[in-house]
Amino acid sequence: MATAVEDFYCDEVLSGNTEVEKVWETEHTLAYYHARPFYEVHIVGDRIRLVDGTWC
Numbered sequence: 001m002a003t004a005v006e007d008f009y010c011d012e013v014l015s016g017n018t019e020v021e022k023v024w025e026t027e028h029t030l031a032y033y034h035a036r037p038f039y040e041v042h043i044v045g046d047r048i049r050l051v052d053g054t055w056c
Contacts, residue, residue, distance in 0.1 A: 003004050025042075 012018035013032065020032040023043055034042035 009044075013046075028032070 005021055008018075012035075013020055013030075018035055020035055022030065022032045024031040024045075028048055029045060029049050031045040034044050
């Protein structure tokens with residue numbers, strides 16, 4: 001049975017489906033507070049690309 005791989009960052013955050021509080025954003029990176037934090041302060045950092053040098 002094949003399953004689709006879900007990528008919360010690409011599918012939800014970058015698409016705007018899930019709003020997150022941004023901590024830092026540059027042309028190539030995005031840091032935001034985790035939508036479901038495991039720690040008191042839980043920040044996620046991801047690289048951005050797309051417009052088709054795709055990373056998502």
